[in-house]
Amino acid sequence: MKFKDLFLLSTRMFKARPSRTFLTVLGMSVGIGAIIFLVSFGYGLQSTLLQKITTSDSLLTLDVTANSSKHVKLDQSAVDNIKKINGVVQISSAYQLDTRGNIDNLSADFTSMVVTPDYIKLGGLKASAGVLLNDTDPLGIVISSSTAKIFGKEPTELIGKNINLSFSLPKNTSGDNTMDVLGGDTAATSNIPDKQFKIAGILESDDSLVYVNARALSDFQPPAFSQLKVKCQQTSIMPRIQGELINLGFAVSSISDTVDQANKIFGIIKAILMLFGCIALIVSAIGMFNTMTITLLERTEEIGIMKSIGASDMMISLMFIMEATIMGFLGGLVGIIIGWSEGQLFNLLINLIATHFGGEKVSLFYSPLWFVSSVVAFSAFVGFLTGIVPARRASRIDPLEALRYK
Numbered sequence: 001m002k003f004k005d006l007f008l009l010s011t012r013m014f015k016a017r018p019s020r021t022f023l024t025v026l027g028m029s030v031g032i033g034a035i036i037f038l039v040s041f042g043y044g045l046q047s048t049l050l051q052k053i054t055t056s057d058s059l060l061t062l063d064v065t066a067n068s069s070k071h072v073k074l075d076q077s078a079v080d081n082i083k084k085i086n087g088v089v090q091i092s093s094a095y096q097l098d099t100r101g102n103i104d105n106l107s108a109d110f111t112s113m114v115v116t117p118d119y120i121k122l123g124g125l126k127a128s129a130g131v132l133l134n135d136t137d138p139l140g141i142v143i144s145s146s147t148a149k150i151f152g153k154e155p156t157e158l159i160g161k162n163i164n165l166s167f168s169l170p171k172n173t174s175g176d177n178t179m180d181v182l183g184g185d186t187a188a189t190s191n192i193p194d195k196q197f198k199i200a201g202i203l204e205s206d207d208s209l210v211y212v213n214a215r216a217l218s219d220f221q222p223p224a225f226s227q228l229k230v231k232c233q234q235t236s237i238m239p240r241i242q243g244e245l246i247n248l249g250f251a252v253s254s255i256s257d258t259v260d261q262a263n264k265i266f267g268i269i270k271a272i273l274m275l276f277g278c279i280a281l282i283v284s285a286i287g288m289f290n291t292m293t294i295t296l297l298e299r300t301e302e303i304g305i306m307k308s309i310g311a312s313d314m315m316i317s318l319m320f321i322m323e324a325t326i327m328g329f330l331g332g333l334v335g336i337i338i339g340w341s342e343g344q345l346f347n348l349l350i351n352l353i354a355t356h357f358g359g360e361k362v363s364l365f366y367s368p369l370w371f372v373s374s375v376v377a378f379s380a381f382v383g384f385l386t387g388i389v390p391a392r393r394a395s396r397i398d399p400l401e402a403l404r405y406k
Contacts, residue, residue, distance in 0.1 A: 013295060013323060024291040025331045031281030032335025032379050036367060037342045038273035044343075044365040046266040058124030060235060063253045064228040064245055072249035075224045082230060085244050090231035092119040095222040097192070099210060101151075102164040108150040110208040112167065114217055120203075122229040124255060130159045130201030138215040140200030141165075147208045155202040163199055165212070167192040192220050284331070285382050292324055292390040304399045313395035320391035321384060328383015332376040340367070 013021050064082070066074040079091055092115065099112040113119075117133040120142070125132075133142055141163070148155040195216065203211070230245070232238045238254065245252045303316055343365035351361045 007322065011323070011326060017295075020291060020294075021327065024288050025327050025334060027284040027287040028281075028328060028331025028379060028383070029284075029334035029338055031277070031284035032332050032375060033338030033342065034280040035274060035277030035375060036336055036339025036372070037346075037365075038277045039270055039371065040339065040343050040365045040367040042266060042270035042273050043367065043371070044347075044363060045269075046263070047366045048362050048364065049262065058122060058255050060232050060238070061122045061124075061255065062230045062232065062238065062242055062245065063255075064230055065226065065251045065253075066224070067249055067251040073224050074226070074228065074250065078248070078250075079225070079228065081248065082228070082245065085241055087233045087237040087241050088230055089233050090118065090122070090229075092116045092122055092229040092231075093214070093225045094119050094227045094229075095224070096170055096226045097167040097212075098170050099168075100166045101147075101210070102166075103151055103153075103158070103161060106151050108147070110147050110150065110210060111170070112165065112210045112212050114212045114214050114222075116214050119229055120211060122231055125203055127201040128204045129156050130199070132201050133211060133213045135213070135215060137198075137200065138213045139195070139197050140213070141197045142201040142203055142211040143199055144203050144205035144207055144209045146206050147210055148202065150208060158199045159202065161199050162196055164194060164196050165210070166194045167217075192217065281379075281382065285386050288324065288327060288331075288383065289386040289389070291327075292320065292387055295323070296320070296390045296394050299394075300397060303394055303397050304401070307397070307399040316397075317391040317395040320394050321387040324387025324390075325380050325384045328386070329376065329380040331383065332379025335379065336372055336375065340365075343367075 064074070066072055072078070079093065082088060082091060094113050094115040097112045097114060098109070100107060100109050115133070117135060120132050127142065128145065130142070131140070133140065143155075143158065145155045148158050151158070197212070197216070203209075230241070232241050242252045242254065306316065307313075347364050350364060355361060
């Protein structure tokens with residue numbers, strides 16, 4: 001029997017019993033749609049979260065701070081030593097200053113992070129409004145949304161406004177000695193001139209912070225830095241560089257460690273969501289198995305005739321297996337459409353609610369191409385499995401008994 005004839009016999013049920021076949025395919029589609037919807041939701045949450053906290057540069061960056069137990073100072077000489085480490089391609093420094101700001105006769109106290117423009121980029125921070133720090137406008141600063149609320153303003157209202165800042169070194173009052181956190185003498189280093197800045201951008205943050213371009217305070221040289229961002233050449237050498245920095249006495253952390261932990265957690269979440277989807281798929285597979293069993297009983301006489309005119313047991317088995325596999329494959333395709341449509345509808349409703357309450361739009365569903373392809377292949381495989389038992393029973397039917405079957 002030619003493959004074409006075998007294929008036509010396998011698809012004959014779509015014309016002979018269209019309603020039953022459609023409902024069987026639809027049942028498989030519901031199970032596949034549940035898997036697509038739930039797992040895509042897990043991927044979407046993971047993608048949304050990681051886009052919020054990371055950039056490609058931040059994944060290559062190590063955060064270096066002074067280790068108080070080692071009594072190692074994070075000063076310019078330390079920066080020079082770190083630059084000598086093989087694989088370090090960029091270092092961006094930051095130090096903190098206690099700050100009093102004044103806008104339209106409103107005053108507030110907060111912390112300023114004096115940084116180079118690359119520091120924000122290496123930290124994976126993104127502006128929710130306006131622009132980030134740049135060297136073309138050193139007096140442009142970036143404030144957090146929390147800082148804007150201190151002044152009783154909406155963050156976007158402050159874009160372009162002038163703000164007067166007064167700086168002083170932060171104090172560490174633990175113990176008997178009151179010394180600034182940066183390790184210098186407060187009396188000798190607190191004379192930082194007041195300056196007027198312009199608010200250029202807003203960062204979404206719960207911390208009351210202002211980011212100031214280090215070029216705007218170039219006359220002031222801090223005795224030590226509070227943190228360094230160390231960018232590595234590639235991810236594979238990050239553990240080695242991290243080890244060398246620890247050996248130098250510094251405390252080192254990385255956002256990539258946080259991302260790895262988040263990926264592990266989301267991996268578990270996606271597995272649980274897929275398990276719920278598979279339960280629906282198992283119910284659908286039972287329905288398909290029932291359909292194939294009924295088909296076998298209805299076609300017993302036909303099988304007897306086919307065997308009488310020379311059809312082999314293998315051809316009979318292939319006919320049933322191919323029919324079940326085709327229904328599983330079609331169920332997968334329709335299921336993807338159902339799952340995707342459900343995801344888009346749910347995402348639309350969530351975004352409508354979010355924008356109504358002043359939030360921003362997000363994409364909560366994401367399906368990698370490899371995952372969609374795997375689901376289609378898996379649904380065809382499930383169809384194949386449900387056809388094995390009816391196919392074996394059909395191939396073992398005795399032609400004489402089949403011809404007498406009513």
